[in-house]
Every structure is written in C-alpha cells, then in structure tokens.
Amino acid sequence: MDIGTVTLNNGVEMPLAGLGTWDLRGRECTETVSTAIGMGYRLIDTAQMYENEREVGEGIRKSGILRDRIFLTTKIYRKSNSREKAREAIDASLEALQVSYVDLLLLHEPYPEGPEMYAALEDALREGKARAIGISNYSEEWYRGFMAQCGIIPAVNQLETHVFFQKWEFQEEMREKGTTMQAWAPLAQGIGNIAGNEVLTEIGKSHNRTAAQTALRFLVQRGISVIPKSRHARRLRENLDILDFELSEEEMRLIRTLDRNKTLFPWTEEF
Numbered sequence: 001m002d003i004g005t006v007t008l009n010n011g012v013e014m015p016l017a018g019l020g021t022w023d024l025r026g027r028e029c030t031e032t033v034s035t036a037i038g039m040g041y042r043l044i045d046t047a048q049m050y051e052n053e054r055e056v057g058e059g060i061r062k063s064g065i066l067r068d069r070i071f072l073t074t075k076i077y078r079k080s081n082s083r084e085k086a087r088e089a090i091d092a093s094l095e096a097l098q099v100s101y102v103d104l105l106l107l108h109e110p111y112p113e114g115p116e117m118y119a120a121l122e123d124a125l126r127e128g129k130a131r132a133i134g135i136s137n138y139s140e141e142w143y144r145g146f147m148a149q150c151g152i153i154p155a156v157n158q159l160e161t162h163v164f165f166q167k168w169e170f171q172e173e174m175r176e177k178g179t180t181m182q183a184w185a186p187l188a189q190g191i192g193n194i195a196g197n198e199v200l201t202e203i204g205k206s207h208n209r210t211a212a213q214t215a216l217r218f219l220v221q222r223g224i225s226v227i228p229k230s231r232h233a234r235r236l237r238e239n240l241d242i243l244d245f246e247l248s249e250e251e252m253r254l255i256r257t258l259d260r261n262k263t264l265f266p267w268t269e270e271f
Ligand SMILES: NC(=O)c1ccc[n+]([C@@H]2O[C@H](COP(=O)([O-])OP(=O)(O)OC[C@H]3O[C@@H](n4cnc5c(N)ncnc54)[C@H](OP(=O)(O)O)[C@@H]3O)[C@@H](O)[C@H]2O)c1
Pocket: 019, 020, 021, 022, 023, 045, 046, 108, 136, 137, 158, 159, 183, 184, 185, 186, 187, 188, 189, 190, 195, 212, 213, 227, 228, 229, 230, 231, 232, 235, 236, 238, 239
C-alpha cells in the first residue's frame, strides 16, 4: 500500500498517516501496534511520557515487518532537563524500544531548558541515534524564540491540529523556515464530535467516506502528517484509508469554516 509521505528538511521521508499510542498500555498497546502495522501503518508515535515504549517496540517486532520499514517517533520530556540528562533519556528510550535509532526524536514541550535539551537531540542526530529531530507544542511565540537559538532547524513541530484548530498561517511560517507540521489529536480526541459533524458527514458521503476520514484527509491534503489513535481494528483501518481520495477546493473551503482558531486543550497554553 502506498501510504504517502512528506519530505523533511534533511530529505527524510515521513509517512502522512500514522498511529498515535497515547493511553495505550501493556498488552493492548503491543497488540494494537502489531495489528496496525499488519494493516499497513508505517508510522508509530510514542513518547517517554506515555510509559509504553517497551510495548511499542514489542508490537513492532511482533508485526514481523523489518525495523527499517517503520518510521518510529519518540519524545523526551521535562524530567530530562539538561543536556546530559537528555542524552541519558535518549539512550533509555532506545533501550526500551530495543532499537538502535528512532526516525524522529522530539522535545515533547517547550521548557526553559529546551535549548540545552535540544543540544542532546542534535548529538543524537550526529551519532545516528535519530534520523531527524524536532519539537512539539511550540506555539508561534515559543517557536520564534527557539529558532533564534537552535543550531539545527527542527524538522517537525508536532502540534494540536484538527478541523476546529487549523493553524494555516503558522504552518506557512514554519514551512518557510524548514519545519514540517504534524498533527496530534487530529480527531480532536473526540471532543466536539468530529465523527458526527454534519459538514464533514455530508462531504464524506460524496466520497463514500466517514466524517472522521474527511477530517483526516483535510489535514493530509495540506501536507500535514496525522497520527490518530484508536484501540479498535475497524477505526484503525478507517483512519488509514484516507490517501486515495481528494477533497475539492470548495470542500476544503467549507471545512475551513469549522475553524474556531482556539485550543481544545488548555494545558497547551500553560507553558
Ligand atoms: N505531542 C503531544 O504533546 C501530544 C499530545 C497528545 C497526543 N499526541 C499524540 O497524538 C496521538 C493522537 O492524539 P489523541 O490520541 O490525543 O487524539 P485523536 O487521535 O484525535 O483521538 C483519539 C480518540 O478518537 C477516537 N477515534 C479514533 N478513530 C476514530 C474514528 N475513526 N471515528 C471516531 N472516533 C475515533 C478514539 O477512540 P478509540 O480508541 O476508542 O477508537 C479516541 O478516543 C496520540 O495518541 C499521541 O501519540 C501527542
């Protein structure tokens, strides 16, 4: 299956559709990752904070698909708040995942010690422990400040992005500087009932797709990689099946009208 990719600023290809693993734990996590890969998923997103790296690694091995066919993302977070601690955390992630490198290594949130921690991500890139590095939850203000300090331009900024919070201008600003946007909560975590939204349902019908598929397609068509999470096989299949239909300009325009330009997750404004 052709899953479609976006090219990062260092030439690495990142799949446009992947699996998020937040709140998947234990055996369920291993099984879900393995099942998803069996269906054709090639991007798996985890983080130290999710406490499931071991199970994600097991799921990848259980799938029987070769490691180098999978695009694996993990994230280092606030407890590793120095270059040295972040270096140790990166090694701990590789150990938990049982891999020699990850494809994308992110700083999970903006922290005052972010630039110091990011230096460890730059080390990891140079040492072959990551194929690309980036940031997550960096708002416009944080992003601009960070860009003035970092050595290597973040390849990715993973952000809350969905039909209710579309971030067109920020995407363009980052694109000009070499940073690709990736959407977390591309289905808004179920808030606002995207799956039952009338506009999305109507548009979806003309393509024989669901409202959720239409919401994901809207992002992918903008070149935004999406990492929806589901623990159900039917939805896993549904969320991957978004790459072989095209929304018209008029449909894209209609979906733009759903933008509330406001976060659904107030914790993202607390940094
Ligand atoms: N960088 C960060 O700070 C950050 C923050 C949050 C998330 N993330 C990453 O992004 C991933 C995705 O975000 P998320 O898990 O928060 O939210 P999401 O993917 O937008 O939504 C997940 C929710 O939607 C449901 N769902 C999935 N597919 C569906 C479908 N086709 N129709 C209807 N409902 C559906 C899931 O339920 P079921 O499981 O019951 O199907 C779950 O309740 C996370 O798993 C994580 O990897 C990163």
